[in-house]
Amino acid sequence: xxxxxxxxxxxxxxxxxxxxxxxxxxxxxxxxxxxxxxxxxxxxxxxxxxxxxxxxxxxxxxxx
Numbered sequence: 600x601x602x603x604x605x606x607x608x609x610x611x612x613x614x615x616x617x618x619x620x621x622x623x624x625x626x627x628x629x630x631x632x633x634x635x636x637x638x639x640x641x642x643x644x645x646x647x648x649x650x651x652x653x654x655x656x657x658x659x660x661x662x663x
Contacts, residue, residue, distance in 0.1 A: 606657040613650070615641065615657045624650070 604617040612627045615634070622641040623631040634648075635641035642658055645651045651658050 606654055606660075608650070608653040609655070610653065613653065615645070615654055624648075 606615045608614070614625045616623045616625055616631075620636060621633055622635045622638070624634050624645070625631045634644035642651070645654060645658065
């Protein structure tokens with residue numbers, strides 16, 4: 600996957616990655632979960648997974 604943008608969690612154990620039209624949550628072992636195709640979908644999914652607090656930079660980045 601060709602990544603264009605990424606945000607690392609506060610504990611450095613996970614990343615949110617945007618690339619190839621998808622937004623993925625990738626854990627430290629490399630397992631990925633598709634959390635959306637839009638920022639709104641991805642942010643909602645992070646809230647559902649109770650991980651929004653782990654990614655404050657992603658949740659508050661409105662430069663898109």
